[in-house]
Amino acid sequence: MKRLAAIAALAAIATATACGTTETADTAGTGGIYTTIDGSKQIDATAPINPFNPQGSTFVGYDAMALAWPKNNLTDPNQFYPGIARSWTTTPDQGEVVVHLQPNARWSDGRPVTSEDIRTSIGLAYTQGGSAYTVNAGAAGAAADIQILDDKTIKVTQGANHSNVFLRNVLSTVVVPAHVYGSLLPAGFWTTLEAARGTGPAADKAKAAITGLAQKVITFAPREDVSAGPFVLERINPGAALLKKNPHFYDAARIVPDKVKVLNYTGNEQIWNYLVSGKLDSAPFTAVPAAVMAKIKEAPGNEIRKGYSPVAVSMAFNQARKPYDNVHVRRALAYLIDRNQVTKIASPEAGTPAVTTTGIHGSSAKAWLGDGLAALDPYKVDPAKAEQELRAAGMVKKDGVWAMPDGKPWKVRINVPASFSDWVAAAKSITSQLNDHGIEASVITSADYVLYLDELAAGKIDIGFWLMALGPSPYNIYQRLYGSANGWSLLAGQLRHSPPGKDGNWMGGPETIGGLNPGELTNRLNLASPAEQKRIVGTLARLTNQQLPVVQIYDYVNTQFVNTTRYNGWPPAGDESLRLPAGVWMQLGMIRKK
Amino acid sequence: MTVTAILPGGGGQGSRRASLRRNFWRGVGRVLRRKPSRILGVAIVALFAAMALVGPMLYPAHLPRDDNALYAAPSLAHPFGTDFEGTDVLALVVTGARYVILTGLVTAVITVALGTVLGLLAGFHRGRWDTVLMRITDLQLTIPGLPLLLVLSTVWKFQGPLEMGLVLGLLGWGGIARAVRSQTLSLRERGFIEAARGLGLSTTHIIGRELLPSMAPYIAMNMLIAVTGAIYAQVGLFFLGVLPFDSNNWGVMLNLAVFGGGALTSAAALPYLLAPLLAILLLTLGIVLIVDAMDEIFNPRLREE
Numbered sequence: 001m002k003r004l005a006a007i008a009a010l011a012a013i014a015t016a017t018a019c020g021t022t023e024t025a026d027t028a029g030t031g032g033i034y035t036t037i038d039g040s041k042q043i044d045a046t047a048p049i050n051p052f053n054p055q056g057s058t059f060v061g062y063d064a065m066a067l068a069w070p071k072n073n074l075t076d077p078n079q080f081y082p083g084i085a086r087s088w089t090t091t092p093d094q095g096e097v098v099v100h101l102q103p104n105a106r107w108s109d110g111r112p113v114t115s116e117d118i119r120t121s122i123g124l125a126y127t128q129g130g131s132a133y134t135v136n137a138g139a140a141g142a143a144a145d146i147q148i149l150d151d152k153t154i155k156v157t158q159g160a161n162h163s164n165v166f167l168r169n170v171l172s173t174v175v176v177p178a179h180v181y182g183s184l185l186p187a188g189f190w191t192t193l194e195a196a197r198g199t200g201p202a203a204d205k206a207k208a209a210i211t212g213l214a215q216k217v218i219t220f221a222p223r224e225d226v227s228a229g230p231f232v233l234e235r236i237n238p239g240a241a242l243l244k245k246n247p248h249f250y251d252a253a254r255i256v257p258d259k260v261k262v263l264n265y266t267g268n269e270q271i272w273n274y275l276v277s278g279k280l281d282s283a284p285f286t287a288v289p290a291a292v293m294a295k296i297k298e299a300p301g302n303e304i305r306k307g308y309s310p311v312a313v314s315m316a317f318n319q320a321r322k323p324y325d326n327v328h329v330r331r332a333l334a335y336l337i338d339r340n341q342v343t344k345i346a347s348p349e350a351g352t353p354a355v356t357t358t359g360i361h362g363s364s365a366k367a368w369l370g371d372g373l374a375a376l377d378p379y380k381v382d383p384a385k386a387e388q389e390l391r392a393a394g395m396v397k398k399d400g401v402w403a404m405p406d407g408k409p410w411k412v413r414i415n416v417p418a419s420f421s422d423w424v425a426a427a428k429s430i431t432s433q434l435n436d437h438g439i440e441a442s443v444i445t446s447a448d449y450v451l452y453l454d455e456l457a458a459g460k461i462d463i464g465f466w467l468m469a470l471g472p473s474p475y476n477i478y479q480r481l482y483g484s485a486n487g488w489s490l491l492a493g494q495l496r497h498s499p500p501g502k503d504g505n506w507m508g509g510p511e512t513i514g515g516l517n518p519g520e521l522t523n524r525l526n527l528a529s530p531a532e533q534k535r536i537v538g539t540l541a542r543l544t545n546q547q548l549p550v551v552q553i554y555d556y557v558n559t560q561f562v563n564t565t566r567y568n569g570w571p572p573a574g575d576e577s578l579r580l581p582a583g584v585w586m587q588l589g590m591i592r593k594k
Numbered sequence: 595m596t597v598t599a600i601l602p603g604g605g606g607q608g609s610r611r612a613s614l615r616r617n618f619w620r621g622v623g624r625v626l627r628r629k630p631s632r633i634l635g636v637a638i639v640a641l642f643a644a645m646a647l648v649g650p651m652l653y654p655a656h657l658p659r660d661d662n663a664l665y666a667a668p669s670l671a672h673p674f675g676t677d678f679e680g681t682d683v684l685a686l687v688v689t690g691a692r693y694v695i696l697t698g699l700v701t702a703v704i705t706v707a708l709g710t711v712l713g714l715l716a717g718f719h720r721g722r723w724d725t726v727l728m729r730i731t732d733l734q735l736t737i738p739g740l741p742l743l744l745v746l747s748t749v750w751k752f753q754g755p756l757e758m759g760l761v762l763g764l765l766g767w768g769g770i771a772r773a774v775r776s777q778t779l780s781l782r783e784r785g786f787i788e789a790a791r792g793l794g795l796s797t798t799h800i801i802g803r804e805l806l807p808s809m810a811p812y813i814a815m816n817m818l819i820a821v822t823g824a825i826y827a828q829v830g831l832f833f834l835g836v837l838p839f840d841s842n843n844w845g846v847m848l849n850l851a852v853f854g855g856g857a858l859t860s861a862a863a864l865p866y867l868l869a870p871l872l873a874i875l876l877l878t879l880g881i882v883l884i885v886d887a888m889d890e891i892f893n894p895r896l897r898e899e
Binding site: 267268269272273276288289290291292294295341344345416418419421422424425427428429432435436443444445447451 | 656659661664665678679744747748751835836837838839841849850852853854855856858859860861862863
């Protein structure tokens with residue numbers, strides 16, 4: 001495996017060099033070649049040129065276009081930059097979304113982008129399931145009707161079970177040309193879709209027919225790239241993908257680079273080396289050790305752009321296991337963890353220590369909670385309080401080591417996936433701190449993230465690291481704590497709670513706490529007005545702070561890299577476009593040749 | 595062919611054995627002194643053996659950390675610097691030696707024991723025994739070790755060196771079994787075995803007292819080489835991150851230095867990377883130098899030269 005990795009790395013270097021030597025600035029024209037990486041995936045040169053394929057040879061923001069691009073807002077998930085959609089309107093309850101396409105939008109083969117393309121794209125999205133395009137009857141936020149109003153206008157109507165992220169989900173639709181992908185939808189597809197929205201055997205059969213198309217759509221391999229974005233794929237090899245400017249792009253005048261080279265990588269170390277050598281004009285968020293960051297900053301032209309990243313990392317408890325079913329134990333652990341030290345060790349460049357545990361990223365917590373944030377327990381390091389809490393839980397201390405109430409040894413095992421080096425370092429730091437306070441703690445690693453999630457879902461883990469605060473939608477934020485991982489799931493529009501150990505409920509928290517049902521409150525966030533959302537978020541933040549289903553450790557910082565040697569006009573620090581690919585920055589007219 | 599058969603007898607059986615032992619160790623001493631590198635090899639292996647035996651006793655159970663000296667450069671206080679938590683890297687290497695060496699030894703013992711027994715039985719009995727045992731050996735040899743270990747690691751956490759050594763040993767005996775069988779096939783046709791058979795000695799006696807001592811040097815050398823193989827295998831698996839985390843494991847140190855500290859990109863974590871590498875290199879060197887000495891100790895022709 002190591003040998004394969006080495007071969008792949010050598011191949012990557014060789015091919016990257018090849019791309020670099022054959023595409024000089026002269027052959028690329030005055031706009032030059034913009035070099036970057038795709039942070040969402042590694043290049044698989046054999047993958048089809050198909051955005052529905054997770055490994056597909058298309059690149060979001062460059063040759064893969066969405067209707068619109070979400071802004072990185074602290075609290076509002078429904079703010080966007082235009083994409084293929086020039087504008088949109090929605091009813092206050094988001095029951096209807098009317099999308100107006102860019103009047104000059106054309107595919108790279110010269111054909112116009114029409115409402116029929118959007119309808120076909122939506123049909124294909126149904127085969128993949130999820131978000132607005134699901135065939136599950138009664139699912140919140142599912143589209144119920146797609147209507148072409150004219151060649152450049154399309155209306156999407158939400159089903160009876162509303163969600164206030166419907167607009168976001170509709171505008172996130174990836175757009176593909178009907179004249180290339182249309183044949184994937186069989187005749188009568190829309191009638192079958194209508195039938196699938198019902199219940200009973202006929203509906204089940206129709207659902208199976210729709211979802212049965214998923215593989216066919218994913219594996220579909222067009223002969224060439226037909227893009228509505230600013231670039232179109234010219235060629236791809238295992239080391240890099242080369243995209244050339246799409247002359248038919250609706251705003252081609254704004255696009256400065258003549259070509260974009262997307263370099264491949266097999267691990268973060270390669271990205272660090274690209275950055276240290278000043279090779280990349282920009283790179284999305286990459287975890288970087290402090291010493292490597294210093295070297296990156298030394299390279300001529302390299303600059304760092306930091307912004308809000310609605311992701312935090314926490315230490316989550318399996319409350320079905322003793323002694324973590326006892327809130328006093330969870331609080332004691334929170335009082336013993338020095339989050340500043342953990343962050344300094346694990347993620348000094350891309351993390352800030354959590355102010356406290358709210359369930360929300362620190363940057364947006366202030367916006368959601370206002371003064372209420374100060375009223376929450378900050379869980380500062382306090383061994384005395386921890387001791388009180390442990391005694392309240394009935395834990396006993398023998399020879400300076402804490403044990404279970406019955407005197408049996410208490411071994412805290414913190415699980416992390418081995419491939420997440422910052423989590424491994426954080427978990428080690430936490431165990432060292434707990435050991436200092438007489439709690440026997442150790443780190444257990446899982447070979448990879450998928451296996452780790454499987455082990456979590458199977459309830460095999462006492463304590464594990466968990467991504468949370470996935471904003472900006474408040475529903476998405478709290479769904480990480482009071483969603484399927486903690487027993488609550490939506491079935492046919494009805495919220496139900498599964499007991500610990502069933503249906504992926506590994507957190508094992510109680511269904512109600514002091515008369516409050518956190519899962520129900522979270523679900524209401526889907527439908528609530530902004531004012532009501534704020535009230536619910538306040539309640540859930542207090543509940544989370546008191547009950548600690550997780551201990552929030554650090555909030556991620558979106559650390560991006562740009563190089564001012566060849567281009568400028570980069571989004572400033574904290575800009576709402578910072579989490580979008582550089583292709584979108586180009587669409588917004590930001591990137592200029594130096 | 596056994597040593598007891600060719601050496602002249604002394605007074606009683608006991609004194610003859612004592613004399614043999616004395617002669618043997620004198621010979622060992624002579625062979626070691628002949629090349630200083632061999633003394634160095636013994637010293638290195640003795641050092642690592644001492645590290646494995648008493649290393650963890652030299653430090654507290656939880657190694658001290660300096661929160662303000664993360665990835666500190668080498669100094670008198672920290673000859674190999676500190677790790678991501680401010681823990682002395684030398685302390686990590688010393689306390690980590692026990693796991694690595696114990697795994698290596700367990701692997702070597704299992705590899706050699708299984709390989710020797712099966713090889714001797716197959717070679718001596720031939721016929722059905724040989725067919726069955728060698729087919730099992732072939733089957734074992736076709737099992738790709740690394741992929742199997744990667745798969746196993748998803749269901750088995752390999753909590754200790756004994757478990758790790760057991761698995762590596764069970765995956766590594768095939769080569770030795772084949773080699774021992776070949777040697778046995780050759781030796782069983784020799785006169786002293788024919789004579790033993792003619793005297794009506796039992797199979798156990800012939801295998802245990804006549805054949806096995808003749809192959810002892812070969813087996814001993816294989817055992818030492820198996821230790822190095824096991825060290826590479828386990829450190830490699832820890833480096834890939836497929837085995838459970840243990841901060842003072844040499845493979846984990848390499849992993850964290852490269853992927854967490856960026857040791858291949860910046861110099862800050864380089865001592866953290868080099869310390870376990872140096873330990874592996876030294877230990878391997880020590881074993882190779884001892885194998886060189888053993889070759890001469892057990893090979894009379896080389897000794898005469």
